[in-house]
Amino acid sequence: MADAAPGRRRTKPAPLLFEPAAAAADPDRFFGLESMDDPAELLDRSTELTLSFRAATDRAVEFQAVAAAQLADPRRFDRLTAAAIAERAGWTEDYAKKMVEFGRDLLTGESAADAD
Numbered sequence: 820m821a822d823a824a825p826g827r828r829r830t831k832p833a834p835l836l837f838e839p840a841a842a843a844a845d846p847d848r849f850f851g852l853e854s855m856d857d858p859a860e861l862l863d864r865s866t867e868l869t870l871s872f873r874a875a876t877d878r879a880v881e882f883q884a885v886a887a888a889q890l891a892d893p894r895r896f897d898r899l900t901a902a903a904i905a906e907r908a909g910w911t912e913d914y915a916k917k918m919v920e921f922g923r924d925l926l927t928g929e930s931a932a933d934a935d
Contacts (some may be wrong), residue, residue, distance in 0.1 A: 851864075883918060884919075887927055902915070
């Protein structure tokens with residue numbers, strides 16, 4: 820993620836808090852944004868949520884990559900091929916291969932960090 824422009828304070832992602840039951844009861848409700856009257860407050864909160872969703876997406880992709888690498892691990896007797904991983908995740912085979920490689924890099928980095 821790009822750093823904030825010089826002179827701007829870097830915002831911290833907002834917590835993604837809501838009640839799933841309330842959201843199901845009122846599908847037009849979205850983190851209370853629809854009820855905000857102050858456009859400055861609306862911009863601030865919606866920006867915080869955007870950053871939070873991006874951070875959550877990045878984190879989820881990393882978990883996908885780690886899982887793909889683990890499923891493709893040649894030491895597993897039940898390892899999956901890139902094609903099988905792609906089918907399971909709804910990816911192309913080329914993307915699955917890249918995710919397996921990314922996941923292996925993450926796992927290697929994780930192991931190296933644990934060794935310190």
